[in-house]
Amino acid sequence: MTADRLALIDHHCHGVVTAALDRPGIENLLTEGPGPPPGTSMFDSPLGFAVRRWCAPLLDLEPSVPADQYLQRRAELGPDEVSRRLLRAAGVDMWLLDTGYQASQVLTPDQMAQVSRAPAYEVVRLEAVADQVAGAGTGAGDFASRFAAAVAATAKDAVGLKSIAAYRYGLDFDPARPGPAEVRKAAGHWLRAIDGGALPRVTDPILLRYLIWTGVDTGLPLQFHVGFGDPDVRLHRADPSLLHDFLLATQPAGTPIMLLHCYPYHRQAGSLANVFPHVYMDVGEALNHVGARSAAVLAEAMELTPFHKMLYSSDAFGLPELHYLGAAGFRRDLARVTGAFVADGAWSAADAERVAGLVGSANARRVYRLAPP
DSSP states (O other), rough: OGGGOOEEEEEOOOOOOOOOHHHHHHHTOOSSSSOOTTTTTTSSHHHHHHIIIIIGGGGOOOOOOHHHHHHHHHHHHHHHHHHHHHHHTTTSSSEEESSSSGGGBOOHHHHHHHHHOOEEEEEEEEEHHHHHHHHHHHOTTTTHHHHHHHHHHHHHHHSEEEEEEEETTTTTOOOOOOOOHHHHHHHHHHHHHTTTTOOOOOHHHHHHHHHHHHHHHSSSOOEEEEEEOOOTTTTTGGOOOGHHHHHHGGGGGOEEEEEEEEETTTHHHHHHHHHTTTEEEEOOOOHHTGGGGGHHHHHHHHHSSTTBBBBOOOOOOHHHHHHHHHHHHHHHHHHHHHHHHHHTTTSOHHHHHHHIIIIIIHHHHHHOOOOOO
C-alpha cells in the first residue's frame, strides 16, 4: 500500500461553503480566530504556506505561488470548480459530516457526496438539536422528553453524535448524570432567558450533561471537541484529562467516546485511549494548522495510542483546500512516521501497512459500523 493510495475515512469534518468568497472570507477560514489584523495575512502562517505549496498545482499553478496569484486563479475557476478539483483530489473514501455549524452556508452530506464522488453521512451535534428544540417553543417540564425524542429521530439516519461542551462550558463538568428535577429547573431558567430575548444557545452545565448522557444512551459514537479551537474555547478547560471521571462513569455503557483534534493535548488523549477501552482519538485539524511540523505531532500522538484506537479526521470547514490538505498531508505524514520506524528496524513493513489501514479507515468502519468497502 503506497501513501497516495491509502484509503481514508474522514470521521469528522464539515461541508464546503457554497458561495464565492473574497480574500477576507478565505483568510478568515484559514484561522480559528476572527481573522488577521490589518496589514497582515493568514497566508503568512503554516497553514497558509501549505495551501500555496500543495493546493496551487491542483489549480494549474506552480507550487508556492504568491497569495495574490493563487487567489486570482481561484476566483477565475469559481467555487464550484475549485471544490470539485480539491475534493476529488483528496481521494477520501467517505466523509462523516458534522452538520451543526452554519449548515445553511455549506454543502449538505448529499451535496458533498455528489461533488466529491464519495459517500457522506451525518454526525448530529447535540447542542444544535437542543437549541432548535428550545427555539421551537417548549416548556421546562417537557424539554427533556422533546430533546430525547429529537435525538432519537435524527439518530436514525446519523452515524454519530457530537458535543461541543468544550465551547459552551468546558470539559471540567460534573460527570454524573443529572436527575429529572435538576434538568427541569435548569431548563426553566434557560427558557425564561430565551423568552426575555436571549438566543437559544445552551450553556448551562446541567443541561449540557443531560445532552451528553442522552447521547451516551443512544450507543452511537459520541465525539467531543478537545483542545485547539476558536476563542470561545478556554484552552485549559479543553484538556481531555478533565474527562477522566466521565470516562469512568461511561465505561460500563460501552458507547465509543471520540476525542477530536486534541492538540496540544494529543499525548493526554493518547493516554486516555490507552487506558479506557471505549475511548478513541485523532489529531484532526491540528495537522493542517501546524504545517511543516505535522509529522512530528502525529508521531507524538502515536506514542501511547493503541493503533486500533486512532482515526483520521481533517475537521475541515468551508474551504475545500482544508479537506484536500488534511487527506494528502495525513497520508504523507503517516508514511513518513511509520517509514522511519521501518528504516530503523523497529517495525516491519507489514506492520506499517497494517497500522496505516487501521488508522486510515478500518477503525472508523468498525467503530461507526459503516458498510465494508
